[in-house]
Amino acid sequence: MALAQGVNICDYTPPRNEMFAISLSGDYRYFNDRYLDDRTNVSVGHLAVQGVSWLAEPEWGYRLEGTARLELGQAIRFDISVASSAELRRYLDENLFLFGGLTSTGVPGQPDLAVTLLGGAGWGRFRDVTPMAKALKVSEALQQEKIIAQPLSQDQLNQIAQIIGRRAELGLAAVLEEIEKALGTTLGVRGVLVLQSVLSDESRRFCGFDVTASAGYEVLDPTGTNSAVVQIAANIARALDADSGFLANALWQADLPFTGYARLTASATYNRVLSPTAALTALYNFSGLQSPSEMTQLHAITVNFTVRVSAAFNVLVRAETSWGTGFEEPSWGLSLGFQYTLY
Known part of the structure; x- marks a missing residue:
């Protein structure tokens, strides 16, 4: 697991x-090559x-x-x-x-x-399940930057994952704005840079x-x-x-x-x-x-x-x-x- x-990342269902x-x-x-005489x-x-x-x-x-x-x-x-x-x-x-x-x-x-x-x-x-993986990385990165004090709750992770999963529809700027609303806090320049770094990762x-x-x-x-x-x-x-x-x-x-x-x-x-x-x-x-x-x-x-x-x-x-x-x-x-x- x-x-x-x-x-469990594999429990996530993307939009x-x-x-x-x-x-x-x-x-x-x-x-x-495979030959002794090369x-x-x-x-x-x-x-x-x-x-x-x-x-x-x-x-x-x-x-x-x-x-x-x-x-x-x-x-x-x-x-x-x-x-x-x-x-x-x-x-x-x-x-x-x-x-x-x-x-x-x-x-x-x-x-x-x-x-x-x-x-x-x-x-x-x-x-x-890339959106949930990125939501978890957002939680970890924001904690490391001391922008949030504790890991995001299951509901917050699900909400942020759903937002990230709609990036193609919303665009990067709107995704950042929606994540900030879901967190209920102002991210500031450091927080925005953290989110941009996570979202720009192309691994799936x-x-x-x-x-x-x-x-x-x-x-x-x-x-x-x-x-x-x-x-x-x-x-x-x-x-x-x-x-x-x-x-x-x-x-x-x-x-x-x-x-x-x-x-x-x-x-x-x-x-x-x-x-x-x-x-x-x-x-x-x-x-x-x-x-x-x-x-x-x-x-x-x-x-x-x-x-x-x-x-x-x-x-x-x-x-x-x-x-x-x-x-x-x-x-x-x-x-x-x-x-x-x-x-």
Whole structure:
């Protein structure tokens, strides 16, 4: 349970479950390969544009995601890759839903384009509990500045969270004014600066889970072997407290008719805000391919240290390592990058 000041963040229900973000990111990466003779070591730069739009209402929900990635190699060659997914959900009750969607990888118009259509059913729901996490941080920050003498009450936290959850509708100035009214005190310059610092933090917290089963068809397949597919997926997210969160997901997929080949991917992410300007993220990824005779595996661990330079601009330092089937030695990499929030 995520408890802070006696509050379980995951009990919070926001006025609206919605997210829309577009960001530009880039990095320069040194990669040491899996071979003892270092035959494919590389230093390479990347630029990427990422976008996500998500909405979850009582009866309907949708999710759109997309990434366009440009790689600049040592030979001054540009390689571009695109990945996207879309999903529409129709909730039959609080947790049961039907859905349809698609996933795609590759560049439209190029021979590597792959598109899969899917439809199925699932159970579960996610909530954006960021407003409550920020309300708790407001309470803590105002106490540290001695603007309030004790933690905010449950009713005050709920009221402030609801106000923060309407920021897109009200605007920053109106949110600050409404919070001041809810507190029943004059914040002054210090208090306003504290609130602006908390509200400008772009990190988000989610709670919930879902499990889905679906079937579909590979409409476009670069190998030319278009086939039906079946997949089972599970996702879970928890806000452990106002400053940390956990996310995990797993996906099993196989072609139909089943021939003994299957794919399994899984990941787990932990994020911790270390200070108003620094955060740490640890990520573990697993991917496996099952064939009638063997299973190949790949494991990877990535650690990101993020420094917030401004409300929209972050600098990232990343360390990574991976190991698996066929590796002569673990691979590793270091990169320095940035992320700029466009919207």
